[in-house]
Amino acid sequence: MSAQTKAPADWSGVILKAYVALFLGFMFLPILLMAGAAFNANPTPSALDWRGFTTDWFTGRTDEAGRVLVRGLPQETRFLQGLKHSILIALGVIAISVPLGLAGALLLTRLGGRATGPLYTALVSPLLTPGIVLGVSTMIFWRDAFGVQAGLFTAMLAQSCFIASYCMLMFMARLQRQDRSLEEAALDLGASGFFAFRRVTLPYLAPTIVAASAIAFLQSNENYNTTFFAIGSSWTLVTEIGARMRFGVSPTINAIGVIFILLTVVFAALWAFSLRKKTA
Amino acid sequence: MGEMIRFYGRFLTGLILALVAFWFCALILMPQISMIQRAFHYEARDGAAAQAVLEANRLQQRVATMEFDIRALEREVAAGGAGAAPAAPSPSNPFAGLPSPGAPRPGFAPSPGGAAAEAPEARLERLKTEREGLTASIAGARAEAQRLRAEEVAAQGWSLRNFTLMSPLHWRIFGLTLVYALCVTVLSFLVCYPIAYAAAQAKTPRRTALLLLALTIPYALNELLRIFAWTMILANQGLLNQTLDALGIIDLSQGGAVRWLASNGSVFLVMVYTYMLFMVFPIYGSLETLDRNQIEAAKDLGASSWRIHWRVALPHARPGVAVGAIMTFMLAVGSLSVPQLVGPGLHPDWFSQIVNRNFFESNNWNVGSAQALLLLVSCTIFIFLVMRIFRVGIREIAR
Numbered sequence: 001m002s003a004q005t006k007a008p009a010d011w012s013g014v015i016l017k018a019y020v021a022l023f024l025g026f027m028f029l030p031i032l033l034m035a036g037a038a039f040n041a042n043p044t045p046s047a048l049d050w051r052g053f054t055t056d057w058f059t060g061r062t063d064e065a066g067r068v069l070v071r072g073l074p075q076e077t078r079f080l081q082g083l084k085h086s087i088l089i090a091l092g093v094i095a096i097s098v099p100l101g102l103a104g105a106l107l108l109t110r111l112g113g114r115a116t117g118p119l120y121t122a123l124v125s126p127l128l129t130p131g132i133v134l135g136v137s138t139m140i141f142w143r144d145a146f147g148v149q150a151g152l153f154t155a156m157l158a159q160s161c162f163i164a165s166y167c168m169l170m171f172m173a174r175l176q177r178q179d180r181s182l183e184e185a186a187l188d189l190g191a192s193g194f195f196a197f198r199r200v201t202l203p204y205l206a207p208t209i210v211a212a213s214a215i216a217f218l219q220s221n222e223n224y225n226t227t228f229f230a231i232g233s234s235w236t237l238v239t240e241i242g243a244r245m246r247f248g249v250s251p252t253i254n255a256i257g258v259i260f261i262l263l264t265v266v267f268a269a270l271w272a273f274s275l276r277k278k279t280a
Numbered sequence: 281m282g283e284m285i286r287f288y289g290r291f292l293t294g295l296i297l298a299l300v301a302f303w304f305c306a307l308i309l310m311p312q313i314s315m316i317q318r319a320f321h322y323e324a325r326d327g328a329a330a331q332a333v334l335e336a337n338r339l340q341q342r343v344a345t346m347e348f349d350i351r352a353l354e355r356e357v358a359a360g361g362a363g364a365a366p367a368a369p370s371p372s373n374p375f376a377g378l379p380s381p382g383a384p385r386p387g388f389a390p391s392p393g394g395a396a397a398e399a400p401e402a403r404l405e406r407l408k409t410e411r412e413g414l415t416a417s418i419a420g421a422r423a424e425a426q427r428l429r430a431e432e433v434a435a436q437g438w439s440l441r442n443f444t445l446m447s448p449l450h451w452r453i454f455g456l457t458l459v460y461a462l463c464v465t466v467l468s469f470l471v472c473y474p475i476a477y478a479a480a481q482a483k484t485p486r487r488t489a490l491l492l493l494a495l496t497i498p499y500a501l502n503e504l505l506r507i508f509a510w511t512m513i514l515a516n517q518g519l520l521n522q523t524l525d526a527l528g529i530i531d532l533s534q535g536g537a538v539r540w541l542a543s544n545g546s547v548f549l550v551m552v553y554t555y556m557l558f559m560v561f562p563i564y565g566s567l568e569t570l571d572r573n574q575i576e577a578a579k580d581l582g583a584s585s586w587r588i589h590w591r592v593a594l595p596h597a598r599p600g601v602a603v604g605a606i607m608t609f610m611l612a613v614g615s616l617s618v619p620q621l622v623g624p625g626l627h628p629d630w631f632s633q634i635v636n637r638n639f640f641e642s643n644n645w646n647v648g649s650a651q652a653l654l655l656l657v658s659c660t661i662f663i664f665l666v667m668r669i670f671r672v673g674i675r676e677i678a679r
Contacts, residue, residue, distance in 0.1 A: 012585035020478050020491070023471075026553070027498050030509035033519060037512065045512055048522055100307075103299035110284045122304060128606060130614025130659055132632055136652045137311035140645065144314050161307040183287065193289025222502040224617045225632075229639065241504045245511070245621050257505045264500030268493075 038254035082237040090220040096160040101167025126162035135229025150232025158230035167212040318649035322441040332425035442650035457631035461613035472559040480567035514540040559604035566600030602670035
């Protein structure tokens with residue numbers, strides 16, 4: 001950095017730093033507030049109108065006779081049922097979208113030629129389609145063509161449609177870095193195509209399969225817009241939170257948020273730990 | 281294809297092709313086709329024919345009640361003498377003395393006073409002539425209903441009516457939603473570009489990692505919880521109003537709360553917050569590859585920092601900005617959660633809320649499909665426009 005331009009450069013640096021600090025506040029303030037309200041005895045979620053510390057929103061409170069005094073998470077059976085649905089759908093989505101994404105990636109990286117362009121566009125198009133359209137079209141198709149009513153199954157398919165595209169992009173990124181000569185060598189040594197794939201390519205892709213499954217699980221659980229339209233009268237944890245937000249909020253929603261944050265921190269820590277172990 | 285078979289063998293190649301075919305056909309193409317089919321298929325509901333049928337049925341009901349009255353009167357006449365019978369219901373018909381069921385209509389309903397004034401025989405005659413007239417008009421109404429129905433059936437099927445019959449209000453909302461989504465996209469870019477730049481050009485990799493981690497953590501919460509957190513701030517008794525109260529700008533105890541929720545400003549703010557990562561990460565991704573020496577060189581040559589961004593950093597970030605804009609616009613235009621949850625009572629609605637209502641409240645799937653198709657088409661056009669303006673290809677977009 002030369003002397004005569006030092007001053008203006010510093011100024012913009014200071015502004016940038018201040019902006020980053022402001023931005024981080026903007027990111028975290030809502031979340032801190034939400035977490036705070038989960039421990040507030042006030043039945044209207046608020047971190048400011050403090051009425052004493054409580055964990056009732058997590059545990060619920062019943063008297064000796066078993067009557068419910070405070071409706072906490074154990075009493076909110078629809079949330080628990082929704083969580084079960086969410087996990088069920090997410091597992092289905094993993095089972096569908098990881099193989100589809102892998103197949104798409106293999107086809108696109110190996111096919112070559114003129115067909116790849118349009119095929120690539122077609123297979124990533126769900127990522128660029130509004131979730132509302134994916135949900136609606138899946139619901140219509142399965143009802144009109146097969147008489148299948150909207151429910152967990154259609155929600156699973158609607159989500160898989162675009163989550164498979166995410167998986168495909170992840171697999172493609174990995175496959176593009178693959179050293180093809182290993183596969184060639186296996187084939188030259190007389191391995192069948194299937195054998196070479198199973199013993200060379202698949203082990204190479206294993207970390208991506210894990211990562212793609214994790215992304216698929218998270219994306220599936222997080223999704224609202226597509227799921228809302230495709231799920232019919234059933235519900236997941238997220239659509240139930242949405243319904244609850246429209247018709248009377250309760251700090252149990254905050255309690256769920258806190259649990260999500262804790263889970264994230266734990267998983268992030270575990271992940272960081274495993275990375276450190278690997279590099280050490 | 282030959283190379284694939286050589287690589288993977290026939291079985292595996294077949295499996296790969298089958299999976300991709302299933303994905304493309306069953307999950308992507310066919311659902312879209314069904315939706316488009318519905319969008320261009322007009323379905324007459326609550327139209328003129330349905331109303332004519334309703335009218336005919338109403339007439340039919342009136343005749344039925346009239347016949348009931350006539351029979352009661354006939355019995356009354358047969359029993360002989362007015363005045364005694366109406367008060368004492370005959371055993372065979374305990375309701376004979378009561379006003380006829382259904383809403384009494386002027387001209388034939390026997391109000392207690394009127395019945396006393398009119399001789400039963402005369403009333404019987406009057407009712408009978410009225411019945412004749414009504415029966416004749418029922419036939420007319422039915423014929424009219426059938427004619428209208430036939431017209432509607434003829435109109436049903438392939439047509440543009442789902443679009444042309446959409447009310448001007450809905451078209452206006454559609455246009456406004458596009459404008460809103462564009463606003464969200466621009467706002468999001470303005471908010472996110474400096475952050476992406478700071479992350480990409482941070483002095484040490486450690487700081488980059490920390491900044492990116494800080495960005496990702498809020499995204500571990502799902503979208504709805506992020507929205508929920510904001511509704512707590514923007515609520516009438518929320519943080520924002522309480523802060524303003526503490527600063528003495530407004531007075532909450534006097535009911536001076538500012539209604540932040542249910543305004544487009546709030547929806548924009550929450551959308552920017554909710555979909556920020558889709559803007560930050562693509563821009564970060566392209567700025568990361570920008571050689572810092574280029575910026576240093578520009579500085580040494582005396583460029584102002586504004587000029588450096590405009591001439592060096594932004595052109596380099598072009599593909600990232602394009603991706604971010606496309607993703608943000610797509611998410612904003614199709615977002616149901618934010619307008620629905622931040623703005624209950626928002627007026628006018630966002631287009632996604634109208635689609636939602638057509639599917640789940642008025643159960644009008646074909647019109648809903650037409651509207652969803654409009655969203656899809658506008659997103660596609662937006663993508664092409666952005667690709668043209670930013671001169672990027674599809675390969676660069678989906679990464």
